[in-house]
Amino acid sequence: MDFAPSAVADDYTKRMRAFLDESILPAEAEYDAWREERRGTPAEHDLPPVVETLKAEARERGLWNLFLPAESGLSNLEYAPVAEVTGWSPVIAPEVINCQAPDTGNMETLHLFGTAEQKQDWLTPLLAGEIRSAFAMTEPAVASSDATNITTSIRRDGDDYVINGTKWWISGASDPRCQIFIVMGKTDPEASAHRQQSMILVPRDTPGLTITRPLPVFGYQDQHGHCEIELDDVRVPASNLLGEEGGGFAIAQARLGPGRIHHCMRLIGMAERALDAMVRRANDRVAFGKPLAAQGVVQEQIAESRIEIEQARLLVLKTAYLIDEVGARGAASEIAAIKVICPRMACGVIDRAIQVHGGGGVSDDFPLAYAYAWARALRLADGPDEVHLRSVARQEVKSRS
Incomplete structure (x- = not known):
């Protein structure tokens, strides 16, 4: 195994380091001050404007969507030192190059399992950095480290699915830009343990989806938030299913x-x-x-x-x-x-x-x-x-x- 960086990886890493030193680290104080002024107000989870400024600069520098080989051409090994640099400013740097969790995982999921229509509706704006997303699997009432425990129901009803359940630690849900949730629930509780679950796309404005509260982490409220959400008779078209039933x-x-x-x-x-x-x-x-x-x-x-x-x-x-x-x-x-x-x-x-x-x-x-x-x-x-x-x-x- 040769871990010496390729010429491509070395170039991206150097450019990412320059971006970090010249623009991102100096912007941290402005980011923090903007958020501090809004702490405890309805605008607490709004995006500091400096992030959009840095996103535009990242695109000009050719530092965008580097996490996804199909978009960037970088292998995982080549992306590793670039991602390490972003860890120096974990709040700002990943987002300004559109490589932030949970959106990266959601984009990869849509890339691998989404239909053409699902990709057009959600993957395209996510890759463009126009919206954000959330992944809803963890539940407060069960040990979600074992995903077979989840209790949220996804029930077929004609041309729709109806979803009921409670989720928490749903990262990104507080951000007003979060427009789509990937929700994991059970479509067939009688199937074998690993074929009971399915995943489905739920737009933020769907009736019955309620963000109950943001959850602080050791007292910190991240800008994008980690939330508890309720799904009460949430109805979405059957075409919103990701992959097949039982494939969750x-x-x-x-x-x-x-x-x-x-x-x-x-x-x-x-x-x-x-x-x-x-x-x-x-x-x-x-x-x-x-x-x-x-x-x-x-x-x-x-x-x-x-x-x-x-x-x-x-x-x-x-x-x-x-x-x-x-x-x-x-x-x-x-x-x-x-x-x-x-x-x-x-x-x-x-x-x-x-x-x-x-x-x-x-x-x-x-x-x-x-x-x-x-x-x-x-x-x-x-x-x-x-x-x-x-x-x-x-x-x-x-x-x-």
Whole structure:
């Protein structure tokens, strides 16, 4: 396996880094100030105008839809270092190049399973960055880490489907630009466990779909929101079904594979920014007569962080290579492994950076507190650690049977 970046990957990565340094990082203060002024108001989830400005600049720089090989021509291995750079500014950078979750997973799903009409109605405006979307699978009443538990019903009624259920942690739902939901529910509770579920497209303005409340993550309200929603006799045309009845579980697996590795790529960038902040702080601060960087305990924290980042990066690159070579199914064990390792690694590195920053580290004067909250949440999003550890263990046992 050769992980040296290709000429194409090197070019995109350099251009992404220049965009980050010249435009995105300087825009963070404006983004935060705009949102702070609207906190607790009806405009809390509106988009700061600077994002649209940066989106236009990204397109001018040729940095758009890089996550989807069919659009960008980049392999997963080539996209990895670009996505890592976006992890330095996880709130802004992915969105301004149209590579943000959950839209990337939804676009991939529509690309793979959508009809021509579904693609025209929803994939085209998503690829253009004109709208946003949400993916509704997780439910509050069941352990949704086992998708066979979901209770939302999708019942055929003539030429329509009628949907009833409650979903939560539906990322993106608060954003006024979110125009389409991909909803997972049961069409046949009597079928075998993995053929009960289906996925269906529900436009935001469909009667009966109610956004109950946005859910904060460790007290943070993201601009796009993570919401609880109610589906009360929501009626949509049968043509809104994605794929076939009973295909929802297979679609979910296809959707989550690439989404998981994209999160891991960005987590490496988040950890790199935390390590950079840690080293800068350690060089600038003096305690007990010498810089923190000269203190043995801080040196150990810096060294441990560098080692852990490099280990995680290599496994992510191997996984990206395998997805390119044998597909997400063939790389399932590696995808599960990085989904455990990368959030854990990022939490550890960010935690050390917080410690070196002292009281400032837990404040909003630095990006570390938010970064930690997001990294910790990713130990649950797209499947908790325990599910992925179970997958890795099963594959390990099977390979020796």
